[in-house]
Amino acid sequence: MSNKPIYVTQPYLPPLEEFIPYLEQIWDNKILTNNGPFHKQLEQALCDYLGVEHLALFTNGTIALVTALQALRISGEVITTPYSFVATAHSLLWNNIKPVFVDIDPDTCNLDPDRIEEAITPQTTAIMPVHCYGNPCAVERIQKIADTYGLKVIYDAAHAFGVQYKGESLLKHGDLSVLSFHATKVFNTFEGGAIVCPDARTKQRIDYLKNFGFADEVTVVAPGINGKMNEVQAAFGMLQLEHIDEALKRRLEIEARYREALADVAGISLLPPPPDTHGNASYFPILVDDDYPLGRDALYQKMKDAGIHGRRYFYPLISDMPMYRGLPSAMAENLKHAHQIADRVICLPIYPSLLDEQVDAVAALIAKAK
Numbered sequence: 001m002s003n004k005p006i007y008v009t010q011p012y013l014p015p016l017e018e019f020i021p022y023l024e025q026i027w028d029n030k031i032l033t034n035n036g037p038f039h040k041q042l043e044q045a046l047c048d049y050l051g052v053e054h055l056a057l058f059t060n061g062t063i064a065l066v067t068a069l070q071a072l073r074i075s076g077e078v079i080t081t082p083y084s085f086v087a088t089a090h091s092l093l094w095n096n097i098k099p100v101f102v103d104i105d106p107d108t109c110n111l112d113p114d115r116i117e118e119a120i121t122p123q124t125t126a127i128m129p130v131h132c133y134g135n136p137c138a139v140e141r142i143q144k145i146a147d148t149y150g151l152k153v154i155y156d157a158a159h160a161f162g163v164q165y166k167g168e169s170l171l172k173h174g175d176l177s178v179l180s181f182h183a184t185k186v187f188n189t190f191e192g193g194a195i196v197c198p199d200a201r202t203k204q205r206i207d208y209l210k211n212f213g214f215a216d217e218v219t220v221v222a223p224g225i226n227g228k229m230n231e232v233q234a235a236f237g238m239l240q241l242e243h244i245d246e247a248l249k250r251r252l253e254i255e256a257r258y259r260e261a262l263a264d265v266a267g268i269s270l271l272p273p274p275p276d277t278h279g280n281a282s283y284f285p286i287l288v289d290d291d292y293p294l295g296r297d298a299l300y301q302k303m304k305d306a307g308i309h310g311r312r313y314f315y316p317l318i319s320d321m322p323m324y325r326g327l328p329s330a331m332a333e334n335l336k337h338a339h340q341i342a343d344r345v346i347c348l349p350i351y352p353s354l355l356d357e358q359v360d361a362v363a364a365l366i367a368k369a370k
């Protein structure tokens with residue numbers, strides 16, 4: 001194996017020459033943004049590929065999250081997970097909404113549905129769960145709670161591109177689902193994102209909001225933002241779609257190879273494969289137990305010294321960050337499982353161009369470390 005560093009991910013890039021004809025079209029028609037031809041094509045192509053009804057493209061996933069909350073006029077308190085990327089909770093603060101953290105189920109790393117009801121107050125208006133690592137949340141249980149209490153559900157589905165649950169797109173659950181097409185994600189447009197929604201009226205409102213609130217040339221219906229995806233991003237998305245099946249297939253092969261190689265390593269636990277799910281192998285988390293010869297951070301460092309750059313996703317917890325740690329729901333006693341997992345997790349490198357020999361080398365280092 002070469003001594004080149006192996007990072008936790010590497011963006012998927014199709015051959016450069018395949019992108020040139022797309023750029024030529026943009027140069028010819030001189031439409032660079034504002035719902036141009038590639039933007040329209042990509043919205044339709046993604047609906048078809050993902051098996052969803054409506055989708056609004058965005059410049060990135062974070063602006064899409066902020067806008068999703070605006071579109072449904074969410075306010076007051078929102079129940080969410082501390083075990084995620086900071087953008088989940090930040091999107092709430094950008095809307096002056098108070099995040100209420102609820103503990104996770106250690107088998108899925110997603111919001112524990114048994115803990116949601118006790119966190120509901122008269123101010124609660126919505127639940128924002130995350131399909132962490134692309135593993136489905138307890139979508140039926142969460143919907144039942146939302147229906148009972150009259151709450152909206154907005155999924156942060158940044159990790160869930162292409163995931164099928166019970167034979168259908170996972171993105172069909174909840175009132176809205178938000179995707180990220182950031183460089184590190186399974187499907188990338190350099191930066192990018194989308195809101196998936198079930199009906200045309202909601203998409204219309206989202207489209208106003210992502211374009212400064214313009215409903216027509218002279219009518220502004222809301223204090224919207226500039227969240228539009230540009231034509232270069234959208235054209236790149238069209239090209240990426242030609243390669244996505246291949247990229248997902250390779251990710252799943254790597255996941256299977258890691259699972260086999262690490263299954264019997266004492267002191268290393270893997271998350272159980274989620275039931276009824278065709279996943280996307282967007283991440284490969286391992287948990288370092290007490291009976292492993294090294295602590296989590298020592299293993300993380302040992303890997304790094306060998307040029308293998310895993311990442312401690314998600315450590316520290318969002319609830320431990322300065323802008324959140326004062327909230328009553330951020331107290332460690334409230335979030336025991338989230339703390340246990342955050343203290344034990346390392347995500348291993350996984351991306352389509354990772355070679356079998358590199359997967360084997362990562363697994364061998366973990367199996368032999370002392």
Ligand SMILES: Cc1ncc(COP(=O)(O)O)c(C=O)c1O
Nearest residue numbers: 060061062085087158180181182
């Ligand atoms: C769970 C989660 N939510 C939100 C985001 C934000 O998406 P973006 O980087 O596209 O703004 C990310 C990743 O970056 C993420 O992992």
